Amino acid sequence: MSPPRTLFDKVWDRHVVVPETADTPGVLYIDLHLVHEVTSPQAFTEIEARGLKVRRPDRTFATLDHSTPTLPAGLNGLKPYVTPEAEAQVHALEANCALHGVSLAGWDSADRGVVHVMGPELGLTQPGMTVVCGDSHTATHGAFGTLAFGIGTSEVAHVLATQCLIQRRSKAMRVTVDGVLSPGVSGKDVALAVIAELGFGGGTGFVIEYAGEAVRSLDMEGRMTLCNMSIEAGARAGMIAPDEKTVAWLKGRRHVPRGEAFERAAADWLTLASDPGAVFDAEVVIDGATIRPMATFGTTPDAGAPIGAPVPQPASDSERKALAYMGFEAGRATTDQPVDVVFIGSCTNGRLPDLRAAADVLRGRKVKPGVRMLVVPGSEAVRRDAEAEGLHTVFTQAGAEWRIPGCSMCIAMNGDFVGPGQLAVSTSNRNFEGRQGKGARTILASPATAAASAVMGVLTDPRLFLEKVDA
Amino acid sequence: MPEPFRALTSKVLVLSQSNIDTDQIIPARFLTTTSREGLGRHAFHDWRYEADGTPKPEAVLNRIDPPEHRILLAGDNFGCGSSREHAPWALVDYGFRAVISTSIADIFSSNALKNGFLPVVVDQAVWDDLAAHPEQPVTLDLETQELRRGNHAPVAFTVEPFARQCLLDGVDTLGWLQNHLPAVEAYERARAKEPA
Numbered sequence A: 001m002s003p004p005r006t007l008f009d010k011v012w013d014r015h016v017v018v019p020e021t022a023d024t025p026g027v028l029y030i031d032l033h034l035v036h037e038v039t040s041p042q043a044f045t046e047i048e049a050r051g052l053k054v055r056r057p058d059r060t061f062a063t064l065d066h067s068t069p070t071l072p073a074g075l076n077g078l079k080p081y082v083t084p085e086a087e088a089q090v091h092a093l094e095a096n097c098a099l100h101g102v103s104l105a106g107w108d109s110a111d112r113g114v115v116h117v118m119g120p121e122l123g124l125t126q127p128g129m130t131v132v133c134g135d136s137h138t139a140t141h142g143a144f145g146t147l148a149f150g151i152g153t154s155e156v157a158h159v160l161a162t163q164c165l166i167q168r169r170s171k172a173m174r175v176t177v178d179g180v181l182s183p184g185v186s187g188k189d190v191a192l193a194v195i196a197e198l199g200f201g202g203g204t205g206f207v208i209e210y211a212g213e214a215v216r217s218l219d220m221e222g223r224m225t226l227c228n229m230s231i232e233a234g235a236r237a238g239m240i241a242p243d244e245k246t247v248a249w250l251k252g253r254r255h256v257p258r259g260e261a262f263e264r265a266a267a268d269w270l271t272l273a274s275d276p277g278a279v280f281d282a283e284v285v286i287d288g289a290t291i292r293p294m295a296t297f298g299t300t301p302d303a304g305a306p307i308g309a310p311v312p313q314p315a316s317d318s319e320r321k322a323l324a325y326m327g328f329e330a331g332r333a334t335t336d337q338p339v340d341v342v343f344i345g346s347c348t349n350g351r352l353p354d355l356r357a358a359a360d361v362l363r364g365r366k367v368k369p370g371v372r373m374l375v376v377p378g379s380e381a382v383r384r385d386a387e388a389e390g391l392h393t394v395f396t397q398a399g400a401e402w403r404i405p406g407c408s409m410c411i412a413m414n415g416d417f418v419g420p421g422q423l424a425v426s427t428s429n430r431n432f433e434g435r436q437g438k439g440a441r442t443i444l445a446s447p448a449t450a451a452a453s454a455v456m457g458v459l460t461d462p463r464l465f466l467e468k469v470d471a
Numbered sequence B: 001m002p003e004p005f006r007a008l009t010s011k012v013l014v015l016s017q018s019n020i021d022t023d024q025i026i027p028a029r030f031l032t033t034t035s036r037e038g039l040g041r042h043a044f045h046d047w048r049y050e051a052d053g054t055p056k057p058e059a060v061l062n063r064i065d066p067p068e069h070r071i072l073l074a075g076d077n078f079g080c081g082s083s084r085e086h087a088p089w090a091l092v093d094y095g096f097r098a099v100i101s102t103s104i105a106d107i108f109s110s111n112a113l114k115n116g117f118l119p120v121v122v123d124q125a126v127w128d129d130l131a132a133h134p135e136q137p138v139t140l141d142l143e144t145q146e147l148r149r150g151n152h153a154p155v156a157f158t159v160e161p162f163a164r165q166c167l168l169d170g171v172d173t174l175g176w177l178q179n180h181l182p183a184v185e186a187y188e189r190a191r192a193k194e195p196a
């Protein structure tokens, strides 16, 4: 009998090409390599300088998302790129993909989307795979029981040229969220609660497996939100064991096997759970029933608390500096400061259920005058589905802007940004100083919270609106 | 391929803040480049410059002579956040070759080591002592994996053995990986035989 293994062990073991030794790391096979325009140009340059080709273009998929404008082309037919460099970067990826025979979800593609929204949608991401991208939020794909992690541009070149990475096995941590989540508490709130518990660097060196009743209760999109933010606790990856929800979600997607091959694949996927008795290097247990809608108050994603709770006393100079930057005071709630911008979108919360949750709050209501609200679907598919349901009308009638898919204000490199000193409630994943624009102040929260805050003009617990619906 | 790295002696530049993320090291709006060259001018950009582009006189990075400070002494969890390799590219181009901290983010370390930039983790007591004497030159000896300064006893640090060998010898990691291609092909053949 082989010893009990974790989900991570099972996926890892399947992909070892050369085992690691004390002196040398192992060689790990990569099933799926996702590529975007920002972290790939120097990698293509590198392999071309060596006269190499992309070794497995059939395992490589590219999209345009970070530098792309979210407003349509003007009357002159030109896309409103923020700078000529941004446009050049997009053209560089188009040229590299054409040269190497890599599929690109480009401007004319109905598949284009933020890389971590697009991969699962197309069924490229499947349980048991190894998935990498030059992007730290690659952990998103772990919601399907894949081992998915971000890599640097030198490693992008490694994977392009060899389909492999030089790796050492990470440690494994299990985060169990037990209990039943309260109404109004979403995957984002669970993610922010977990990160607050672990601390910003608490997951460094680990791959996290999320388990427990509350995790199982999340839909696939909620699980993606949770895995997406694993890096915000410093973890390399986050994973959730596949179950019937995973299988049902994937069935019929373009790159997923069909018919009998699907049945066989699904049966295999369901074996990818941690064995009873599998040993983790660290275990954390959180009571899901105690999680409330969360919002951050500092400039790191772990500086979060239930909405309305007083800001804790800073324990270090860094925390004092963060509070000064945010303009928040210890001992007071953050719910009385006027919000300038609300952003709904990103690979964390730019999927259909996220937009539905926001629309449910906004339906029949208005964005408070003076608040700018931007809704950016995570992909063309999300945009089509949302428009088919009329969600775009809910947003525009409320006074929000409805945009073309892309990363947009999550990273503020395409011209969509929060102004200096402005306070934003954002469904993205990072509240670092200047992340959403130079001098921008970011509160991270769920889509429902963001929408409720847009209506009230201050950070607002979305259960306020739930209760009104019940009444 | 990075230049070999054996030992480095320099004063340390103290950036005591914890959680210095890669958005601080190089803000995202400078990532629309297709080259890895010349990013030093954007290193810590928003710490160094006002919105209108004028240098901030109070910023420590504007008050030092960069060639004298090749080593950063940074607060806990340095290099967290985005996986952008532009962060070590910018630091190296600016003139830094190493960072000492009490913890350093995984992807940043991995990226740094591929670019001749040494991440060194020490405990809090050593960190505090280094921070108290920023004028004292520090030697980071990769061969012996020791941090030395003045009359102090050397402090051991560890670097993953393969990454260390690559830095010492200037090994080309992509070339190393390519040498394993026969094993990769065998792996692919074996997988293809499995029922899908």
Ligand code: SF4
Pocket (backbone or CB within 6 Å): A065, A066, A114, A115, A116, A135, A137, A346, A347, A348, A406, A407, A410, A411, A428, A429
């Ligand atoms: S949406 Fe934000 S976090 Fe996600 S890939 Fe784009 S920039 Fe990165």
